[in-house]
Amino acid sequence: MNALPILPVLIPLGTACLGMLGHRSLRAQQTVSIAGAVALALAAVALVARTATGEILTMDAGGWSAPFGITFVADAFGAIMVLLAAVTGLAVVVYSVASVDLPRKRFLYYPLTHVLLAGVCGAFLTGDIFNLYVCFEILLLSSFVLLSLGSERGQLEGAIKYVTLNLISSAIFLSAAGLLYGTLGTLNMAHLSVRAAEAVAEGNGNAVTIVAMLFMVSFGIKAAVFPLFFWLPASYHTPPFAVSALFAGLLTKVGVYAIVRVFTLIFVHDTGYTHTILLWVAALTMVSGVLGAAAQTEFRRVLSFHIISQIGYMILGVALLTPLAVAGTVFYIVHHIVVKANLFLVAGVAHRIRGTSDLGRAGRVGVYASAPLVAILFMIPAMSLAGVPPLSGFWAKLILIRAALDERAYVYVAVALLVGIMTLFSMTKIWAEAFWKSPEEKEGDPPTKADRTPMGMLAPIAALAGITVAIGLAAQPVFEFSVLAAGQLLNPEVYVGAALGEAFVTPLQGGVEP
Amino acid sequence: MKLLLALLVGGLFAAGIYLIVRRSIVKLIMGLILLSHGANLLIFASGGLVRAQAPLVEPGALTPETPHADPVPQALILTAIVIGFGVVAFMMVLVSRAYRAVGTDDTDEFTGTDH
Known part of the structure; x- marks a missing residue:
């Protein structure tokens, strides 16, 4: 039996257990945690290869x-998502060593992070809709604790707002899964794809569409799309920066992943x-996110609203449902997870240097004046987020806009371009207020050696920035992989054939010709 | 029976949502509990209500005797109840800590970090 598709779930779970066993020694926890994150990254690389x-x-x-059993399925899309989760997890764990305070670390911070990663990877790899619910709950419960740890x-x-809205989403998900089982009689996603096609052919399509809408609302809350995103900017700026970065990089993207999966595999009729x-939803999410960001003056709240506007781009690709558009969504997610996690990590360093995250107040010192390297490391993901060539965000936006042009969806092209410009405006606002501006009079002592940003915080930021530049300069391999993933997503019979065997593939199934 | 269960599920959802939109965080928990109960019953009802035997396979046979009840919805509900139990336990602690930190159970006062 090939165990590779389940390794990305087992490795973080095992790491979490080891970390809990060694909870008395912080050094042991950190060593185990970093080793586990590296092992996860290696398994993810093997999976992608x-x-x-x-x-x-x-x-x-x-x-x-x-x-009948629970199947784990790793297609190109699931594998690349696992790799992104592993990379983000590794960066955040390394960053945490130097940045998270001792009481939190003693309270099982590292094991919780790994349980979260296990839930995220499980969600990306499972081929069973109820198992997807279980993975969601695993990652939600650990995220609840990580969010409120420190009290x-x-x-x-x-945390109250985050927990409440996510539990409502879970209740809707659970109801939808139950109704889906009642309607189609199976829980295996590949089998659901076959059965949904049969139900539509028998004239039972309306029931399937109703369940599809329940899934859209439930996953929409998790992905933070318009008008269901209010939990996100209310909570993401409150925990330690490392936790924010992990959430910003991964959690909403699990929702996006679930939307992409069910609305390409099951509900395509x-x-x-x-x-x-x-x-x-995509257009309104883009616009409302970027307008919300313009009104904010707190570093992480600005970034939080930008997560929302970026989710809009990803949904746009699924909504257009052409091979190029779905490839654009995959590319966009690849670009976005790296960039967004990195921006939150830089926000932590900037907070440490300035002594505040408020953009309206002058900090202790200007970041550019005291630590120009940090300022440059902010510039790379910030400009990539806004879509400045040759960074990764430019290609991601280019593919999506090209796909929308092919479909003659000119309104959406205009919205996407406009939102890109407004993102640039937001990023320059942060740059000007937090990085460029120096206080008129220096209060207190000049920064000493102890104030310098530790290498443990800078290294993951530099590594993620390096990935952003690399994706920008060598976009072709990533694009080819995205096209491969999109091809598999848009031809459900490939997924069905792999998960169930060729006997289940029926001519009824939908699928867009590449 | 089906109608009765449908009304019960609807009632649980309605009561749950009503309690969630009240301003008290204690009622918020009650609402979430009712909502998850409603979802569990919905799975039970949508799995099909039949008067039938337990789906046990007799020695020597390959399939259970028909008519037999579908065990899958019950397995799903069992899983969901366990998860819901854990979540509610966490929520209780969270709410009591939040009550101590904010000093009120009025959700309108939970705006310390909203600018």
């Missing part, structure tokens, strides 16, 4: 064959209805 050939890896848990007032206030709604 295997799937890059177009192969889809499957593993039936417990030897119960599909569709500062702001954190608790943010009434695209005139479901995907038109997704189009509207």
Whole structure:
């Protein structure tokens, strides 16, 4: 049996268990944690290398064959998501060593981070809709604890909003999964794809569409799309910066992943209805996110609203549902996770140097004046986010806009371009207020050696910035991989054939010709 | 029976949402509990209500005797109840800590970090 598709779940879980066993020694926890994150990254690289050939890896848990057991399926899209989760996890764990305070670390901070990674990777790899719910709950519960760990007032206030809205989303997800089972009689996602096609052919399409809308609302809350995003800017600026970065990089993207998965694999029969709604949602998400960001003056709240506007771009690709557009979504997610996690990590360094995250107040010292390297490391992800060539964000936006032009969706092209410009405006606002401006009079002592940013915080930022530049300069391999992933997503019979065997592939199934 | 369960599920959802939109964080927990109960019952109802035997396979047979009840929805509900239990336990602690930190159970006062 091929165990590779389940390794990205087992490695972080094992790491978390080891970390809990060694909870008395902080040094042991840190060593185990970094080693676990490296091992996860290696497993993810192996997974991507295997799937890059177009192969889809499957593993039936417990030897119960599909569709009765729980199947883990690693296609190109799932594999690249796991790699991104692993890279973000590694960067955040290394960053945490130097930045998270001792009480939090003693309170199982590292094991919780790894449980979160296990949930995220599980969500990317599972081929069973109820197992997806379980993985969501694993990552949600650990995120609840990570968010409220420390029990500062702001954190608790943010956590209540975050927990409530995510639990409502889970209840809707659970109801939708139950109704889907009641309607189609299976939980295996590949089998659902087959059964949904059969149900539509039998004239039972409306019931499937109703369930599809329940899934859209549930995943929409998790992905923070318009008008369901309010939990995100209310909570992401409250925990330590490392936790914010992990959440910003990964959690909403799990929601986006779930939307992409079910709205390319299962619910593709009434695209005139479901995907038109997704189009509207995409445009409104982009606009409301970027306008929200313009009104904010706190570093992480500005960035939080930008997560929302960026989610809009990813949804735009799924909504258009052409091979190029879906490839654009995959490329955009690759670019976005790296950049967004990095921006939150830089925000932590800037906070440390200035002594405040408020953009309206002059900090202790200007970042550019005292640490020009940090300022440059902010510039790379910030400009990439806004889509300045030759960085990764430029190519991601270019592919999506090109796909929208091909579909003659000119309104959405205009919105995407406008939102790009407004993102640039936001980033220059942060640059001017937090990095460029120096206080008129220097208060207190000049920065000493102890004030210098530790290498442990700078190294992950530099590494992620390096990845951003590398994707920008060598966009072709990433684009080719995105096209491969999009090809698999848009031809559900490939996924079905791999997960269930060729016997299940029926001529009824939808699928867009490449 | 199906109608009764449908009304019950609807009632639980309605009561849950009503409690969630109240301003008290204690009622918020109650609302979330009712909502998850509603979801669990919905799975039970949508799995099909039949008067049937337990889906046990007799020795020597390959399939259970028909008619038999579908065990999958019950397995799903069991999983969801366990998860819901853990989440509610966490939520209780979170709410009590938040009550101590903010000093009120009025959600309108939970705006310390909203600018």
